[in-house]
Amino acid sequence: QVQLQESGPGLVKPSQTLSLTCSVSGGSISNGDYYWSWIRQPAGKGLEWIGRIHTSGGTAYNPSLKSRVTISVETSSNQFSLKLGSVTAADTAVYYCARERPNSVVIPPVIEVDYWGQGTLVTVSS
Amino acid sequence: DIVMTQSPLSLPVTPGEPASISCKSSQSLMYSNGYNYLEWYLQKPGQSPQLLIYLVSSRASGVPDRFSGSGSGTDFTLKISRVEAEDVGVYYCMQVLQIPYTFGQGTKLEIK
Numbered sequence: 001q002v003q004l005q006e007s008g009p010g011l012v013k014p015s016q017t018l019s020l021t022c023s024v025s026g027g028s029i030s031n032g033d034y035y036w037s038w039i040r041q042p043a044g045k046g047l048e049w050i051g052r053i054h055t056s057g058g059t060a061y062n063p064s065l066k067s068r069v070t071i072s073v074e075t076s077s078n079q080f081s082l083k084l085g086s087v088t089a090a091d092t093a094v095y096y097c098a099r100e101r102p103n104s105v106v107i108p109p110v111i112e113v114d115y116w117g118q119g120t121l122v123t124v125s126s
Numbered sequence: 127d128i129v130m131t132q133s134p135l136s137l138p139v140t141p142g143e144p145a146s147i148s149c150k151s152s153q154s155l156m157y158s159n160g161y162n163y164l165e166w167y168l169q170k171p172g173q174s175p176q177l178l179i180y181l182v183s184s185r186a187s188g189v190p191d192r193f194s195g196s197g198s199g200t201d202f203t204l205k206i207s208r209v210e211a212e213d214v215g216v217y218y219c220m221q222v223l224q225i226p227y228t229f230g231q232g233t234k235l236e237i238k
Contacts, residue, residue: 103180116175119174
């Protein structure tokens, strides 16, 4: 059973960089055809897809955040990370890490977000 | 970006009664293969979202058959044939046709 766990500071000052790590257990992050993603949820609001990194290292980001976001993977520690720069109060949210699984029942495969972390609240405030 | 719009945003339901949630997309979610890349997720209180349905109507593993999905193009519906207490939470539709993937605002289902 794959499990994901977010970790990182719960409080970040405006204009600084938000850094989170997702630890993956129950399987190797470098095995298989998966995408490792970050999704966030501001309090009382809906979900926003931030971006993802493939097992091969390829990345894709939400254009609305692209200039500020970097997602990277550390295969030796079975983790992947999110960095979001120049944060403001609008970046305050619960941040989830997740796994996207391409389901080849159709071509092109349909992406299923099949495992999620429990989420971690990050508040941007001075 | 594809905008996803759900209705209603709040849905009080009596146990045993049916429930229906609508999801509309700002552009067609049908790929050239004829499939619609539309999914439904349920976020139970205090939990992370979980996949219910993919490709409009295919239930994920372990999802009860009282959940069903339908629709095509830009109009989609999630139906629960007989609501149970464990179905409470916020339901989201999500398009996975193109990046960035986008979600509806969520529909909060509560028991009357």
